[in-house]
Amino acid sequence: EKFWPASATLGVTAHSSPPLNIRDQVRGLLRYPYGCAEQTVSSAWPHVIIDDAYAKELGLKPYSRAERVAMVDAAIGCLAGMQGAQGGMTLWGGGEYEHWITAYVAGFLIDARESGFTVPEAFGRKMQDWMLKEFQLAPSQMPRLPAPQTGAQPGQLDLVRGAHARFANAAHLGYVLAREQRAPLATLRLLHDEH
DSSP, X not given: OOOOTTSOOOXXXXXXXXXXXXXXXXXXXXXXXXXSHHHHHHHHHHHHXXXXXXXXXXXXXXXXXXXXXXXXXXXXXHHHTTBOTTSOBOSSSSSSXXXXXXXXXXXXHHHHHHTTOOOOHHHHHHHHHHHHHHHHHGGGGOOOOOOOOSSOOTTHHHHHHHHHHHHHHHHHHHHHHHHTTOSXXXXXXXXXXXX
């Protein structure tokens, strides 16, 4: 079809903060169904981040430090039951380890510990040990992608999607491990240079 000049308009708005209603987003997280590992973390993380003063600033019900500690402790206890014997996390406490949820839970535990909440050392250490092993194996598990061609070959898109997912998982593991000074520089370089 033809484009007719002056038949369309474009508007751009710039602002220093995102157009999110933080209060409603946090309320939604606090009411999140409590069940799988992701939901458990998502509903507990606001209690790590939002203290009395910030809650009042956002127009949320402030929770006392004791109430926040009780909720974070309950979440950590629930999560500990979802950790597998080797240290990785599962979504519901059984089945295969999930890289993304293990990194998500580990990030939550780091933030909780740094905010003064009690995080059992063995729980976090076992998780990080599993993440380190998986992160170090990641470069060898990345497939070599075929050179781009005109028109996708059968199965090529699935291969590309899988490679991207594996890289995203490795990057997330590497980021969380780096927060704890445990990400091997050689593995980070290999992932960067080759993938």
